[in-house]
Amino acid sequence: MVKAVFPGSFDPPTYGHLNVIERARTIFERVLVVIAVNRDKHYLFDTEERVAFMKEIVAPWPNVEVHVCDTLIVEFARQHACRVLLRGVRSVQDFSYEFELSILNKGVGPEVETLFMPTDQQFFVLRSSAIKELASFGGDVSGMVPPVVAKAMERFRLKKES
Secondary structure, eight states: OOEEEEEEOOSSOOHHHHHHHHHHTTTSSEEEEEEEOOTTSOOSSOHHHHHHHHHHHHTTOTTEEEEEEOSOHHHHHHHTTOOEEEEEEOSHHHHHHHHHHHHHHHHHOTTOEEEEEEOOGGGTTOOHHHHHHHHHTTOOOTTTSOHHHHHHHHHHHHHHHO
């Protein structure tokens, strides 16, 4: 059985992330979506919210699981007997960054292979940082994120305004 780990901060989860997950779940027997926790990073949504979003979003897919990780992703992959680290890429810049990261990961865990999956074309421009900025100005993000996330982002904007 080949399992893949798909890590990210998912702050917020976007339709681009879902595009990669949906396609990966048809290739791999199990896909472990891993919410990364970096104590040095400031998140719009806390870990519990990001986990809840992702669990609701992937609920229709029985071979997709949601996990949290605050260690090296290669270590997580080892602990869960995953041989594939899946990385979504949108652009040459994404690929360059992810390629360098894959070299580091290969040095730490040579048994874990990194595979790059480009998002479908309509998701090339979806960046979590841009979505958060658009939402903070009251912009409509409903075409970029799943409904549960769009509602939460609206609540965040309303709280910020009051």
